[in-house]
Structures are given as C-alpha cells and as structure tokens.
Amino acid sequence: MLPTPARRSVRPLPVHWSATVTDFRSDPRADQLDHLLEEAQQADPEAAAGLYRQISALLDDFLRDFPQADELEDVRASMDYNLGNIHSARGELDQAEICYRRALPRQQQLVEQHPESAEYRNHLARCRFNLGNVCLSGKRNDEAAAHFFEAQELWAALIEADPLPAYRHDLARAHFNRAYVLTNPRECIHEYRQAQEIWENLLEEMPDWPEPWYDLGRSYFNLGITYQRRQSLDNAGKAFRRAVPAFEKLVTLRPDVPAFQQDLLHALDTVCQDYLRQRRVGEALATYLRATRWREQFATASSDDPRPWLALGQGHLQFIEDVLFHANRADDAGPLYRRAIMAWQKALAIRPDDETRHMLAVTWFDLGIRCWESQLWDEAEESYRRALALWEELSQRHPQDSRFARQLAATHNQLGLVYRDIGLFGPAERHLRQAIALRQEQAAAAPEDQAVATSLGGGLCNLGNVLLDRQEFEASRQHYEQSVVILETVLAQTGSRPLTESYLKNARAGLVEVERCVARGPLRLSIAASTLAPRPPGPPPRTSGPAETLYDQADQLRASGQDSAALEVVEQLLAADRRSAPGWYLRGLILGRFLDDKGEAFEPFDRERTEQAVESFTEALLIDPDFYEARLYKGIALRRLAEAAQTHLRALSDLATSKLGEELAREFLVPSWRYFRGCLGRAQEALERASQLRPDEPAPREELSRLEELSRG
Structure with a gap:
C-alpha cells in the first residue's frame, strides 16, 4: 500500500x-x-x-x-x-x-x-x-x-x-x-515496527480515532509485503493477518469511505491466498467467509447497484470450483452455494435480468447435486424444483436458446434420481420420461451433438433402472437396449469418452440384471397394509372470531374436524392464488389430518394422503423457504410416514424371509428400505431446519428426539 x-x-x-x-x-x-x-x-x-x-x-x-x-x-x-x-x-x-x-x-x-x-x-x-x-x-x-x-x-x-x-x-x-x-530490508522492517508501536500505544488511549487505524493496517500490510520479498512467508502471513482487524475497526468507524472498504477486502483476500499457499483450506475458507460477510454488508449499502451482488455470486462459484473441489472439500460447498443464491436473488431484486435468473437456476441445480450426493434428499428436491421453475420460464421466453432446454432436461433427470433414491418410483418415472422427451427433441434438432446423445442414452438407462426396481422387466430391457445403441453409436463416432463409457457400462449391467430377474421370476408378496395410528394434534386456528377470509374459513373448519369441507375451501383459495404459501400450508395440515389440538383418536393411517400433505408443505416452502410452521409439520408428516414404513418393513421382512429365503428377501426389500430411509432422512432435514429457524421453540427438538428413537429401532 x-x-x-x-x-x-x-x-x-x-x-x-x-x-x-x-x-x-x-x-x-x-x-x-x-x-x-x-x-x-x-x-x-x-x-x-x-x-x-x-x-x-x-x-x-x-x-x-x-x-x-x-x-x-x-x-x-x-x-x-x-x-x-x-x-x-x-x-x-x-x-x-x-x-x-x-x-x-x-x-x-x-x-x-x-x-x-x-x-x-x-x-x-x-x-x-x-x-x-x-x-x-x-x-x-x-x-x-x-x-x-x-x-x-x-x-x-x-x-x-x-x-x-x-x-x-x-x-x-x-x-x-x-x-x-x-x-535495506532490515531497516525497512525496523521503521514499520517503530510506526506500529507508536500507533498501537496511541490507539489504546484514543481507540475511536480513524486515521491511526488506517495507517496501522497499511503498515502491517506493507510489512507483510516486505517479508514476502525476503521469502519470509510465515512472517508475511502473520503481518497480513495483523492488518485485518485494524482495517475492520477503521471500516466500523468510517463506513462511508469506499477506499477503506477496498483496503479491508484486499487484506482479507491476501490472507486467504496465504492460507491457500500453505494448503490450510479450512482457514482459507473461514477467511473467505469473513470477507464475504463484509462484502454483503457493503453491497447492502449500495442498495441500487446490482454489481456487488453479481460479483459475490460469481466469486462464490469460482471459490467452490477452484478451491473446495480442487482440495476435495466438496462437503463445504453447500453454505457457499446458498450465499451465491442469496447474491443472485439480491441482484434480481434490484435489476431483473434473465442472465442472472439463469445463474440463479445454475446455482440451485449445483446445490441440488451437492445435497443429493450428501443424501440431503429434501433440500436436493427443493433445490432442483426451484431450478426447474426458473428454466421452464426461461425456455418459454427464449425458445431459441438451447441452454435453457438442456438444463431443463438435466433437472428433470436429477429429480428422477432423487425420487428413486427415496423410493418414490412414480415421481421418479414421471420426471425421467420428461427428461427423455426433451432430449429426444434436442437430438432431433441437433443430430450431430454427441453431448445431447450421451445425455439421452444416460437418461434411458436411468429410466431402465426405475422400471427394473418396479419389476417391469420387459419395459426395462427396452430402455436399456435403446441406451446401449445410442451410446455405442456415440463412441463409434467420437472415440473414448469417459462419461459415455460409464453410461454404457451401466446400461449393459442393467441388461444382465434384467435377464437374471426374468430367469428367477418376479418377487410378489403382499401383507395387510392397514395400520392404526394416533391422529396428530394440529395448531389452533389463526382466529376464533368471524371468518372474514377463505383462509380463516378453511382454518376454522380444519380445527373443528371438518376436513372435507376445509379442503374444498382451501382449494378455492389456491385456485385464486397458486403462490399462496399459507394456502399450501393449510392444505398440508388438512391432508395430514392435523386437525384439532388434541389429536388423540386412533385411525387407519393413510399413506397416500400423508404424502400429499408433504407435497403441499413442500409447495409452501418453495414459495417461502423460511416458513417455520410448514417446515415443522412437514417434518412431522415425514416422521409419521417413516413410522408406518418401518412397521410395514418389519412385517414384510418376516414374510419375505420365510417365503423367499434371506438372499432374495434382502433383494425384495430394497425398494421398501429406500422409502423408509428417505422418509427418515427428509424428516430429520425438515425438523433440523425448523429448529434453526426458531432455536427457542421446543417442538422441533422434541420431534427430533422421537425421530432418533425411530432410527434406533
């Protein structure tokens, strides 16, 4: 400096x-x-x-x-x-x-x-x-x-x-x-040390004087540069780190001076790079986040300028790519993806722009992949669905821009993979078929595009896997065969391509598995599915006075146990406003049988209706991700699904072992196990997020305790 x-x-x-x-x-x-x-x-x-x-x-x-x-x-x-x-x-x-x-x-x-x-x-x-x-x-x-x-x-x-x-x-x-x-470096270092001693003593007496803080920060930064030139890198790093708190104090005292802000950010970025040089990635990440908090504060002050937010969003994606992935620290990427999402949203609030919407969708998609790989299925689903909504809008507005249609197909494919992982084979098949249909259109429009052909082949293989899970052997074989033909054609035209070869290997393995399953025949067992469960208590109605809105009318009907009438009214509400988060939340309460505040009666557990309740809560959260009540009751509904799935799995396990033997029983139980595991994991995610939203509320913690007992059982 x-x-x-x-x-x-x-x-x-x-x-x-x-x-x-x-x-x-x-x-x-x-x-x-x-x-x-x-x-x-x-x-x-x-x-x-x-x-x-x-x-x-x-x-x-x-x-x-x-x-x-x-x-x-x-x-x-x-x-x-x-x-x-x-x-x-x-x-x-x-x-x-x-x-x-x-x-x-x-x-x-x-x-x-x-x-x-x-x-x-x-x-x-x-x-x-x-x-x-x-x-x-x-x-x-x-x-x-x-x-x-x-x-x-x-x-x-x-x-x-x-x-x-x-x-x-x-x-x-x-x-x-x-x-x-x-x-002379020695003399130079001595002079900086003399200056620092004077300023530090002065600031002990006058801590709110901005100028000495500014000069103290610069002196430590320049001392760091001097050490760098002497290749005394450890001392340089220490000096750079001493500069940061001085600049932070300065910016606190004089938040109106952009040059001071830039000096602080430059010092933090230098410290971050010094940690990366030493491969201290955790400390580099902590420093990067420290700088991010300041950048967010400065960007908020520039209320009519989207550029600081755009730079933040791009910087987060760059740090994830260049630092975290390179250091095999992908598990740390989630918080930065979320901060990038916030940055894109802030920029869009200032100046709506389709390119920024595209970047927001890209980041939601990438966060979905990270969550899926970490088995955070609930957040993965919500992330993909937000990306899907954005790309649907963009592809309609810009039908000639192939990026949006391709990303739309990729998102449908990823949602299919998430739903398969959690045992929801119907939604999995639906999204995979949509992905295949889009990619077939793209392949017809660009027959020489080998990337599209590879994605189509991979999607056909994914659908073959779902159909095989459902024991639809002939349909599964057809999709594997189509996948093999497409992928072999791509390799014949392009030579070795690792992704194409991986998809082809999976498709061929799927064909082998189909033949094995056909040879042993389908595994069919059924047990009585009716399960009695206590009806859960619901929240009190929002108002006990005269119902002046459709919401209050439906809410009072719900709390009085008239769920059919309540559902009719809430459907009217949603027909008028599909973006009503409270409306979707109320629909989830009704479908999940969260009626009066007692909830003591035992009744047959309705899995389909409870799944619809989960979907309604999800719709509310896609609109308002910080909707505490929707998070809480989604977690409770998923916990109830997990309890019912565990009961069913135990009964089915005993029957399958006695009828099929242990080896075939394990194979037969895989779909049911996925469903139970998915409900359990998603319930934990929802309840933990609810607890984060309201740390002082006991309900999420109590539900998490019940969930822990369920997982041990």
Whole structure:
C-alpha cells in the first residue's frame, strides 16, 4: 500500500496579530491583507491558490518594510506550504517542490530564532514530510528518506517536551514513509515496527480515532509485503493477518469511505491466498467467509447497484470450483452455494435480468447435486424444483436458446434420481420420461451433438433402472437396449469418452440384471397394509372470531374436524392464488389430518394422503423457504410416514424371509428400505431446519428426539 500522502489541508492563518506586528497594523494595506486572509480560509483549493499568491506578493512588500516581523515570515512560509499542497494534490510535483523548498529556509530560520516555539518546529517537520513525499513520487528515494528522517527528528524532539497525539501520529507516519523508500530490508522492517508501536500505544488511549487505524493496517500490510520479498512467508502471513482487524475497526468507524472498504477486502483476500499457499483450506475458507460477510454488508449499502451482488455470486462459484473441489472439500460447498443464491436473488431484486435468473437456476441445480450426493434428499428436491421453475420460464421466453432446454432436461433427470433414491418410483418415472422427451427433441434438432446423445442414452438407462426396481422387466430391457445403441453409436463416432463409457457400462449391467430377474421370476408378496395410528394434534386456528377470509374459513373448519369441507375451501383459495404459501400450508395440515389440538383418536393411517400433505408443505416452502410452521409439520408428516414404513418393513421382512429365503428377501426389500430411509432422512432435514429457524421453540427438538428413537429401532 502507498505511503502516507502529503498533508493537503491548508495551514490555519492568523486572525489576530500579536504585539510584534503592531507597527504593521498601522499600515493602510493591513485591511486588504486581513480581507484576503479571511477569504482564503473559506475558499476551495482552486480559488485559494490565487489568493495565496496575492497574499504572498503583499507579504513580500510588507517584509521589506517590516523585516523583524517573525509572524509575517511564518505566514509567508505558510503561503508557500499551502501552495505546495495544492500543486501536490493536482499532481504538479515540480511546482509543489518549488513551493516547499521556498518555505523551508524561512521555517528553518524561524526555528533557529525561536527554538522554544513548538509551532515553528511542527511547521518545519510537516514541510520536510511533504517534500519527502514529492521526492518519493519522483522516485528520488534517497532524498525522500533524508527528508522523512529530518521530520522524524523534529517530531521526536517535540514529543519529548509535549507528547501530543498529533505529534506522535505524525512521527509514526514519518517512520512509515521512510520504511517505504528504504532499500535495506532490515531497516525497512525496523521503521514499520517503530510506526506500529507508536500507533498501537496511541490507539489504546484514543481507540475511536480513524486515521491511526488506517495507517496501522497499511503498515502491517506493507510489512507483510516486505517479508514476502525476503521469502519470509510465515512472517508475511502473520503481518497480513495483523492488518485485518485494524482495517475492520477503521471500516466500523468510517463506513462511508469506499477506499477503506477496498483496503479491508484486499487484506482479507491476501490472507486467504496465504492460507491457500500453505494448503490450510479450512482457514482459507473461514477467511473467505469473513470477507464475504463484509462484502454483503457493503453491497447492502449500495442498495441500487446490482454489481456487488453479481460479483459475490460469481466469486462464490469460482471459490467452490477452484478451491473446495480442487482440495476435495466438496462437503463445504453447500453454505457457499446458498450465499451465491442469496447474491443472485439480491441482484434480481434490484435489476431483473434473465442472465442472472439463469445463474440463479445454475446455482440451485449445483446445490441440488451437492445435497443429493450428501443424501440431503429434501433440500436436493427443493433445490432442483426451484431450478426447474426458473428454466421452464426461461425456455418459454427464449425458445431459441438451447441452454435453457438442456438444463431443463438435466433437472428433470436429477429429480428422477432423487425420487428413486427415496423410493418414490412414480415421481421418479414421471420426471425421467420428461427428461427423455426433451432430449429426444434436442437430438432431433441437433443430430450431430454427441453431448445431447450421451445425455439421452444416460437418461434411458436411468429410466431402465426405475422400471427394473418396479419389476417391469420387459419395459426395462427396452430402455436399456435403446441406451446401449445410442451410446455405442456415440463412441463409434467420437472415440473414448469417459462419461459415455460409464453410461454404457451401466446400461449393459442393467441388461444382465434384467435377464437374471426374468430367469428367477418376479418377487410378489403382499401383507395387510392397514395400520392404526394416533391422529396428530394440529395448531389452533389463526382466529376464533368471524371468518372474514377463505383462509380463516378453511382454518376454522380444519380445527373443528371438518376436513372435507376445509379442503374444498382451501382449494378455492389456491385456485385464486397458486403462490399462496399459507394456502399450501393449510392444505398440508388438512391432508395430514392435523386437525384439532388434541389429536388423540386412533385411525387407519393413510399413506397416500400423508404424502400429499408433504407435497403441499413442500409447495409452501418453495414459495417461502423460511416458513417455520410448514417446515415443522412437514417434518412431522415425514416422521409419521417413516413410522408406518418401518412397521410395514418389519412385517414384510418376516414374510419375505420365510417365503423367499434371506438372499432374495434382502433383494425384495430394497425398494421398501429406500422409502423408509428417505422418509427418515427428509424428516430429520425438515425438523433440523425448523429448529434453526426458531432455536427457542421446543417442538422441533422434541420431534427430533422421537425421530432418533425411530432410527434406533
């Protein structure tokens, strides 16, 4: 980071003169000088420059007449000093240097004549400091170092007599700038350390002074760069880490300065890269998230600009790809996908844009894959369904953009895989058939596109797997055979392709499995499926007064046990507004038999109706993912499905073992086991999320305890 710049604020000018210039006050030109001085105090830099020149010319005249007026000499030097600052701010360094050098001998003479004057010595030190900066800008580092050293000496002497905070701060700045221009690394490090010690002591006394925090952060950052150049990388990392809290404090004190925000983010990014260099991925991720929280705060402050949010979303995806996947830390990607999703949503709220919608869908899709691979089936399903809705909308608006149709097919395929994993073979088949239909259309439109053909072959194989699970052997064989033909054709035309070869291997294995199953025949067993279960308690109605809305009408009917009538009313509500999260939630309560608040009666358990309740709760959560009650009751409904599935699985297991033997029984029970496992896992996800939404509510924790007992059984 650059050295401390010249002080460009003007030096205060006298309003009242001391007795040493009483003779001057009798001069008829005195009123003109007073007027110019007052005007210069209020002027902007451009106007002030002209005024300083007028004042300087007038002072030169008076000094010829009043050569002993030291205060006039000081004001004359101040004119040159202030003009130097103005030229320096404009980048007119030659003119700035002329002005500073013109001020120096006057200031030096005043110090020699008045050695007791702290003010004169302070003025001289500042002029030396600013002249050092001009030399530094001209790459005359040795001259700059000499001027910074002279300033250090002056301020150190002032501090001995009177350790004012301003003197100490300026002394530290002189050490900082001298460190910047020195070529000897040891001397450079020493100067940075001197500056840091002064600032740290100063900030213990004055912790809310922004400038020292800024300079302290820069000094540690520059010290880190110095260590890097010496290949002392561990020390460099420590210095960079020390810079971060200083910049964080600075930004807290001055949240209105974008440059300070950028310095903080630059320091955090540097620390993150240093951790990655050491392969300390966990600490790099923690630092990246620390920077992310600040970036989110800064982006929120830029309420009408989507670009910070777009940069955040892209940065998260890049970090996942370049760091987490490369380090085999895919399990850590979930939180970053969720933050990327929030960033895309924030950008869309400011400026709706279809490309951003596409990126949002891509991120939902990628999060779905991550959750599916981690067996977080509930979140995987919701993620894929959100991506699906976006790509359906985009493909309708942009039918010529093949990206959207291809992603739509891929999402249907992934949903099919999720539903197969949790034993919902009907939805699995439906989504896989939709994926195949879309890919067949794409293959017909682009017959030379081998990626589309490979995806079509893979989808046919996936559908063959589901049909085989359902013991539909002939249909399964047909889909495997179609898959094999397509994939073999692709390989014949393109040569080796790992993904195509993997799909082909699976399809051929599926054909072998079909023949084995046909040879042994279908496994058919049935048991009495009726199970009695206590009806669960439902929440009280939202209002007990007159029902003024369809929602309240349906809610009161539900709470009074009139579920059929309640369902009719809630269907009217949803017909009017399909985006009503409360409407879908209420529909889930009714279908799940969450009626009155007692829920004591035993009744036959209705699996199909409870699954519909889960679907209704899911619809509510797709609209409002933070809907606590929908999360809670979805978890309870899934827990009830898991209980019923476990009871059914136990009974079926005993029957299958006695009728088929242990080996065939295990094979026969796989679909039922998947369904039980899926209900159990999804219930846990829903209840844990509900607990996160309202940590103080006991209901989710109580339900999770019941779920733990169920999993042990």
